[in-house]
Amino acid sequence: MATTVYLDDLLLFFLSYQNKVNKESLELLKKMSGNFPSQCIHERAAFKPTQEVSQLSLFQKENAKVAIQEILQEIFNIFSKNLTQSTWDGTSIVRFQNGLYQQIQRLEACLRAQMEKDLTNPQSEDLQHTSRRVKQYFQGTDAFLKEMQYSLCAWETICMEIPRCFVLIDKLTRNLSN
Numbered sequence: 001m002a003t004t005v006y007l008d009d010l011l012l013f014f015l016s017y018q019n020k021v022n023k024e025s026l027e028l029l030k031k032m033s034g035n036f037p038s039q040c041i042h043e044r045a046a047f048k049p050t051q052e053v054s055q056l057s058l059f060q061k062e063n064a065k066v067a068i069q070e071i072l073q074e075i076f077n078i079f080s081k082n083l084t085q086s087t088w089d090g091t092s093i094v095r096f097q098n099g100l101y102q103q104i105q106r107l108e109a110c111l112r113a114q115m116e117k118d119l120t121n122p123q124s125e126d127l128q129h130t131s132r133r134v135k136q137y138f139q140g141t142d143a144f145l146k147e148m149q150y151s152l153c154a155w156e157t158i159c160m161e162i163p164r165c166f167v168l169i170d171k172l173t174r175n176l177s178n
Helices: 002-033 038-046 053-058 061-078 090-117 125-147 152-177
Strands: none
Touching: 002 090, 002 152, 038 152, 061 090, 061 125, 061 152, 125 152
């Protein structure tokens, strides 16, 4: 009983924190890139993700935490790559990366506590499927950046796509709180 209360409190703390940090992340993304450059329209049209990010929302409630954690980790990985072509504000980039890192750490603590409680099935096939689907989506994003040689337009295009991921995280977070 005490473990369940602790996990519920931990989850509630995470959910309120998650909503706040998602808003901050979206504001930092907006601040980093500003207006989409008109010379990048062709690259924007060339970006064809392997699947729409909205298709990732088909997770069951118990997979939501894993999906959120995987999405945050993949966004962090993308924004830890070669940013030299971007003209973005360096301070905003660092704040964005730090916010993602903190979210990942807090969610990992929440997941660890849940897995300790559910030792009978720590890594179900369903959770692995969720993780694979998220990774596939971001592999397409990473391939696009590489193909475009991490150009300014490639980064601007990705910066237009990432807010959709935060919208999905918000949706998954709301599902967790119900």
